[in-house]
Amino acid sequence: MIEFRGVRKEFPDGTVAVESVDLIVPPHETTVLVGSSGSGKTTLLRMVNRMVDPTAGQVRIDDVDVSTLDAVTLRRSIGYVMQNSGLLPHRKVVDNIATVPVLRGESKSAARARALELMDTVGLDRSLADRYPTQLSGGQQQRVGVARGLAVDPNILLMDEPFGAVDPIVRTELQDELLRLQRELGKTVIFVTHDIDEAFRLGDRVVILREGGRIVQTGTPAEILAAPADEFVAEFIGADRGRRELHVAEIDGRRLAVDGDGRPVGVLAP
Ligand SMILES: Nc1ncnc2c1ncn2[C@@H]1O[C@H](COP(=O)(O)OP(=O)(O)OP(=O)(O)O)[C@@H](O)[C@H]1O
Numbered sequence: 001m002i003e004f005r006g007v008r009k010e011f012p013d014g015t016v017a018v019e020s021v022d023l024i025v026p027p028h029e030t031t032v033l034v035g036s037s038g039s040g041k042t043t044l045l046r047m048v049n050r051m052v053d054p055t056a057g058q059v060r061i062d063d064v065d066v067s068t069l070d071a072v073t074l075r076r077s078i079g080y081v082m083q084n085s086g087l088l089p090h091r092k093v094v095d096n097i098a099t100v101p102v103l104r105g106e107s108k109s110a111a112r113a114r115a116l117e118l119m120d121t122v123g124l125d126r127s128l129a130d131r132y133p134t135q136l137s138g139g140q141q142q143r144v145g146v147a148r149g150l151a152v153d154p155n156i157l158l159m160d161e162p163f164g165a166v167d168p169i170v171r172t173e174l175q176d177e178l179l180r181l182q183r184e185l186g187k188t189v190i191f192v193t194h195d196i197d198e199a200f201r202l203g204d205r206v207v208i209l210r211e212g213g214r215i216v217q218t219g220t221p222a223e224i225l226a227a228p229a230d231e232f233v234a235e236f237i238g239a240d241r242g243r244r245e246l247h248v249a250e251i252d253g254r255r256l257a258v259d260g261d262g263r264p265v266g267v268l269a270p
Pocket of ligand 1: 011012013015016017035036037038039040041042043044194
């Protein structure tokens with residue numbers, strides 16, 4: 001379990017990215033932090049592995065205050081996947097995946113063998129192992145990023161808009177892959193996005209943030225959809241525009257579900 005207790009972050013230039021956050025992130029689930037740009041999502045995420053230290057309050061992992069842990073050791077024990085994959089351009093795919101295990105003292109051959117297994121895990125063909133990141137598609141690069149995040153077999157995986165830079169079809173594929181992986185691995189995942197549809201698709205729990213890291217609602221997607229906490233949430237999730245309201249339309253004897261704009265979203269089972 002990860003716990004944010006009265007966490008605040010004020011940067012040296014006076015910007016208050018996070019005013020005061022209390023949040024419990026349950027283990028073995030995906031918790032999605034969603035909010036518009038500048039709502040403090042990345043700052044909160046980076047406090048877990050001490051890439052950012054809070055100005056006040058505590059982040060606790062399994063009841064240990066992370067500020068009492070060595071920052072480098074902590075960082076290398078937690079998976080981190082970022083937008084644009086963050087791969088090292090001059091290293092082959094297999095070596096990118098093996099980077100942190102080697103830094104932690106694993107032999108190069110063992111780390112490479114495990115990296116190849118991880119390529120299978122994230123759905124990458126092993127024939128890509130000796131390529132350089134620029135020789136891969138955007139979606140493949142993101143898969144390498146996920147494999148690298150999993151390379152130290154972390155209990156915690158932090159994902160910062162990992163699928164933000166790929167086209168919608170690849171994005172859906174990567175989301176499907178993450179859902180499959182998570183069913184198998186059951187990591188404690190914190191996933192940051194500004195896309196509410198992605199949040200509802202991936203999150204066991206969704207945390208909706210406003211500026212200053214203000215939490216406006218936490219719940220399962222169903223709870224949030226059924227009862228948006230306020231007008232901001234209703235607008236954010238599209239409930240106010242009727243986007244989330246589905247109606248039944250009958251066409252050629254089939255019953256279709258259509259959204260607020262009249263667009264078909266599915267067929268009702270007979
Ligand atoms: N190093 C820094 N120094 C000063 N201000 C910062 C720093 N890092 C972030 N901020 C500010 O803190 C606020 C929160 O930033 P953060 O990156 O956490 O938001 P975010 O919700 O992840 O946004 P985005 O979706 O755009 O990445 C913003 O106003 C940002 O400009």
